[in-house]
Structures are given as structure tokens and as C-alpha cells.
Amino acid sequence: xxxxxxxxxxxITHINNIPSILREGILSHEIIETRKIPFTPIYNxxxxxxxxxxxxxxxxxxxxxxxxxxQARNPMLYKVVFFGESTGASDIAVLGVQMSILNKPDIFxxxxxxxxxxxxxxxxxxxxxxxxxxxxxxxxxxxxEESGSKRKIMAECLVPGxxxxxxITEIYVASHEAADKVRPTVEKFGLSVVRxxxxxxxxxxxxxxxxxxSLVEGDMFFSRMQTVTVSVNCVGVxxxxxxxRARYQFSDVYVFYQDLCRRRTLQMGKxxxxxxxxxxxxxxADEPATLSNANSETWFLLFPTKQDxxxxxxxxxxxxxxxxxxxxxxxEDIKSLAIPALGCGLGRLDxxxxxxxxCKYLTSLDIQVWIYLPAxxxxxxxxxxxxxxxxxxx
Numbered sequence: 001x002x003x004x005x006x007x008x009x010x011x012i013t014h015i016n017n018i019p020s021i022l023r024e025g026i027l028s029h030e031i032i033e034t035r036k037i038p039f040t041p042i043y044n045x046x047x048x049x050x051x052x053x054x055x056x057x058x059x060x061x062x063x064x065x066x067x068x069x070x071q072a073r074n075p076m077l078y079k080v081v082f083f084g085e086s087t088g089a090s091d092i093a094v095l096g097v098q099m100s101i102l103n104k105p106d107i108f109x110x111x112x113x114x115x116x117x118x119x120x121x122x123x124x125x126x127x128x129x130x131x132x133x134x135x136x137x138x139x140x141x142x143x144x145e146e147s148g149s150k151r152k153i154m155a156e157c158l159v160p161g162x163x164x165x166x167x168i169t170e171i172y173v174a175s176h177e178a179a180d181k182v183r184p185t186v187e188k189f190g191l192s193v194v195r196x197x198x199x200x201x202x203x204x205x206x207x208x209x210x211x212x213x214s215l216v217e218g219d220m221f222f223s224r225m226q227t228v229t230v231s232v233n234c235v236g237v238x239x240x241x242x243x244x245r246a247r248y249q250f251s252d253v254y255v256f257y258q259d260l261c262r263r264r265t266l267q268m269g270k271x272x273x274x275x276x277x278x279x280x281x282x283x284x285a286d287e288p289a290t291l292s293n294a295n296s297e298t299w300f301l302l303f304p305t306k307q308d309x310x311x312x313x314x315x316x317x318x319x320x321x322x323x324x325x326x327x328x329x330x331x332e333d334i335k336s337l338a339i340p341a342l343g344c345g346l347g348r349l350d351x352x353x354x355x356x357x358x359c360k361y362l363t364s365l366d367i368q369v370w371i372y373l374p375a376x377x378x379x380x381x382x383x384x385x386x387x388x389x390x391x392x393x394x
Contacts, residue, residue: 006070006099006134006135006138007099008096008097008098008169008170009068009069009070009096009097009098009099009101009102009157010068010069010070010072010094010095010097010172011026011066011067011068011069011094011095011097011163012042012069012072012077012080012092012093012094012095013026013042013092013093013094013095014039014040014041014042014085014093015092015093015173015178015181015182016039016040016091017039017040018093018095018171018182018185019185020037020039021095021165021168022165022168022185022186022189023165024037024162024165025163025164025165026068026095026097026159026162026163026165026168027066027161027162027163028063028064028065028066028160028161028162029048029051029052029063030061030064031161031162033063041085042080042085042091043085044079044083044084044085044287044290046287046290047115047286047287047290050115050287051063051114051115054114054115056108056121056158057108057121057122057123058123060160062114062115062158064160064161065108065158065159065160065161066158066159066160066161066163067157067158067159068097068101068156068159068163069154069155069157070134070135070138070155070156070157071140071154071155072094072172072199073198073199073200073201074138074153074154074286075113075143075150075153075154075284075286076113076154076286077094077200077201078201078284078285079285079286079287079291080092081200081201082201082224082281082285083281083285083291089174089175089178089197089200089201089202090173090174090175090177090178090181091178092173092174092178092200093171093172093173093178093182094171094172094173094196094199094200095168095170095171095172096168096169096170096171096172097163097167097168097169098168098169100167101157101159101163101167102124102128102131104124104159105124106124107124107127107157107158107159107160108121108122108123108124108127108157108158109121109122109124109126109127109128109130109131109134109155109156109157109158110122110155110156110158111130111133111134111137111152111155112137112148112152112153112155113151113154113155113156113286114156114158116151118148119151119155121158127157134152134155137149137152137153137155138152138153138155140153141219141245142221142245142249142284143284144249144283146251150286165189168191169191170191170192170194171186171191171192171193171194172193172194172195172196172199173193173194173196173200174195174196174199174200174202175195175197175202176195178195179193179195197218198219201219201222202218203216203217203218204217204218205217205218206218206370207384209359209363209386209390210363210390212365212367212368212369213359213362213363213365213369213371214368214369214370214371215370215371215373215384216338216370216371216373217372218372220242220338220340220370220372221245221246221249221280222280223338223370223372224280224281225298225336225337225338225370226297226298226299226334226335226336226337227273227298227299227300227301227334227335227337227338228298228301228338229300229301229303229337229338229339229340230242230243230246230253230300230301230302230303230340231243231303231304231305231313231340231342231343231345231347232257232266232302232303232304232305233304233305233306233307233308233309233311234261234264234266234267234268234304234306234307234308235261235307235308236257236258236261236262237309238254238257239309240346241345241346242340242345246300250276253274253276253300253302256300257274257302260272260302266302266304267304268304268307268314268317268320268321269317269320269321269323270304270320270321270324271301271302271303271304271321271325272301272302273299273300273301273302273332273334274299274300275297275299276297276298276299276300277297279296279297279298280298281298299334301325301334301337301339303318303321303325303339303342304317304321305317305318305321305342305343305347306343306347312347312348313342313343313344313347313348313349314343315343315353315354315357318342318349319357319361321342322342322357322358322360322361322362323361325361325362325365326361326362326364329365329367334367335367336367336368336369337362337365337367337368337369338369338370338372339362339369339370339372340371340372340374341354341355341358341371341372341373341374342354342358344374344376345374345375345376346376351373351374351379351383355371355379355383355384355388355389356389356390359371359389359390363390
């Protein structure tokens with residue numbers, strides 16, 4: 001498991017606010033309101049209003065504090081990127097702030113989302129003692145409501161009034177487009193702009209092969225596709241890789257999958273669609289009750305790539321499964337699809353063989369399909385070209 005070393009704290013804002021922040025500092029809502037400072041909002045008004053009513057132990061409103069997160073890639077950023085007042089990830093920036101802010105004697109540290117009644121809001125000395133546990137709590141690729149990780153990963157440092165601009169270290173953005181927008185301003189202040197798409201739940205890389213089919217490097221579970229594919233075996237074991245991730249992040253999927261295997265319903269060549277009624281958006285976004293345009297559902301396509309987990313992936317069985325998908329996706333009402341490079345990770349198959357085979361069948365689907373490239377080994381660029389994948393697969 002990767003280990004998070006807390007090197008800076010983070011502030012989420014609209015890129016339009018950066019010039020003002022670099023001049024005046026990061027300000028509390030109270031100061032912004034009192035001084036009538038113009039700004040571009042990113043937060044849902046309902047969430048902001050809720051924080052006004054939450055008090056620190058000394059009786060002050062959270063509105064009196066500028067809030068920094070220990071982990072930027074969290075449920076609040078997810079909500080801001082996909083459901084905020086902005087038009088998407090390219091409008092959002094995350095500002096890195098020096099760790100020295102934790103040395104201020106008047107700060108507070110929350111053990112999770114400060115707006116949650118389950119989080120402790122601790123004064124500086126006591127809060128510093130909680131940082132080792134916070135470090136463990138934010139060391140997550142994903143979070144769930146049930147485990148409490150959704151709240152804990154949003155641990156905050158609350159700074160009264162103003163965070164001076166000289167404590168800002170870097171500006172993180174999702175795309176080249178966003179970097180180009182902010183770089184002229186940021187460089188005047190001697191700061192660097194860092195493109196970090198994964199922080200904003202965006203792919204590291206996306207290669208369009210056709211109008212509907214793309215190759216993607218990134219986290220498949222944040223694709224926001226209607227249907228997400230998980231490679232599985234037929235004996236009910238979700239021990240490693242994407243299957244293990246699905247097991248722990250979506251426990252209902254694991255229960256459903258095991259039941260299929262017990263009844264011997266899941267077979268090579270015949271993927272099974274779990275039409276999950278709930279959406280990733282409600283699980284991943286902060287304050288899900290306020291979402292107005294969330295995906296109504298996220299389904300899982302359980303795709304057998306081997307009979308037993310100990311075996312090498314079966315490319316013949318994979319091809320039969322792709323044929324099933326091509327023939328049944330409309331009938332099953334699959335509207336968009338995220339799918340890994342089947343059998344290329346723990347299944348020990350070669351992308352040179354699997355890539356063209358997948359493209360052969362997936363190019364015929366008239367929906368958006370994202371093939372997620374193997375994370376275990378980098379695929380050479382020549383094996384990602386249209387010429388190789390589309391001609392060899394035909």
C-alpha cells in the first residue's frame with residue numbers, strides 16, 4: 001500500500017479567484033462577506049450555509065476560518081468538479097500551502113469533514129497529536145460512507161481569518177487548458193503550475209481511436225460511465241487487482257458475484273450484468289442529498305477472463321465474452337462502458353494480442369467505450385496506434 005507523506009495542505013478554488021488570492025491571501029467566508037470581495041463560487045450554497053452554523057470549541061463559526069484539506073483528492077473536490085458552480089475540472093484549481101501553517105497556535109484541526117457532527121475539532125496542540133492518524137485516514141484511493149473513510153479523508157486545518165499568500169507553494173490544475181489560463185498570473189508571483197489530472201479525477205491520458213472508442217490511463221472507477229467492467233474468475237475469488245478494489249469499495253457487488261459463482265451461473269464466454277440501482281456519484285460526492293444531476297445508476301459488468309483465479313487468462317473465453325457483449329449490449333440497455341484491458345494484468349496476457357481483439361468487437365458498439373490500459377506495465381506507443389489496433393483487430 002502506498003504511504004502518504006503530508007508535505008502541504010490544500011485549498012480548492014475557481015481559477016478566476018487566483019489573482020485575488022495571490023494578492024490578498026486565502027480568506028475566510030466571513031472576511032469575504034464583510035469586505036464584499038467579488039469572487040467566483042464553486043461550492044453549493046447549501047453546503048456553505050451549513051458551515052456557518054458549525055462552531056469551533058471557542059464558539060466561533062467555521063465561516064471565521066479559511067479551511068485547508070490534508071488530502072485534496074476527496075469527496076468535496078469530486079462534488080466541485082462534477083456538480084459545483086463551475087463548468088468542470090478545467091475551471092478548478094487546488095492551491096498547495098506550506099506545512100508551517102500547522103505551527104500557528106490559533107488553528108484548529110478536524111479529524112474529518114469539519115461540518116460533520118462525527119468529526120472532532122481540536123485546538124492546535126491537541127490537533128497535532130491527531131496528525132499521525134489523519135495521515136493513515138487520508139491514504140486512500142477511494143472512500144465509503146460505511147467505513148467512515150468518506151468523512152475522515154476530508155480532515156481539515158482551520159485557519160482564522162487569512163492565510164498569507166506567501167505560504168502558497170504551488171497551483172495544481174487538471175488540464176493543459178487550465179494551466180494555460182493561470183500560468184501568466186501565477187508566474188508573476190514566482191509560483192509553478194502543476195498539471196495533476198488524477199487529483200481531479202481525470203484520466204492521465206486519453207487516446208481517441210474512433211468517435212466512440214478511446215484508450216485511457218487512469219482510475220476506471222472514477223470514469224463516471226454507466227457500466228463499469230470488472231475482470232473476474234468463475235470460482236468466487238476477488239483477491240487482487242480491480243476485482244479486489246470492487247470487493248472492498250462496493251461490497252454489494254462482491255455479494256452478488258459470489259452468489260453467481262455458488263449457483264454456477266457465471267461462465268466463461270458469458271459476462272453477467274449487475275444492474276446496481278445506486279450511483280457512484282451518491283457514494284463519492286460530499287453531501288449527496290444536494291446532487292441534482294447525478295448519474296441515476298452505475299452498473300457492473302462481471303466479465304470472466306479465467307475459470308480459476310490460479311490460472312492464466314483464457315483469450316478464447318475472453319473473445320467469446322466480447323462477442324456476447326457486442327450481441328447483447330443494446331438488449332441489456334448498456335449506455336456507456338468502461339472496461340479494463342482484459343486479462344493483461346494478473347491474467348498474464350499480452351496487450352499485443354488483447355488490444356486488437358478488444359477493438360475488433362468494441363468498435364461496433366454505438367456507445368461511448370473507454371478501454372483502460374494495463375496499470376502493471378506500460379504499453380509501447382506503437383501498440384496504441386489506430387493502425388495497429390484497428391487494422392490488426394479486423
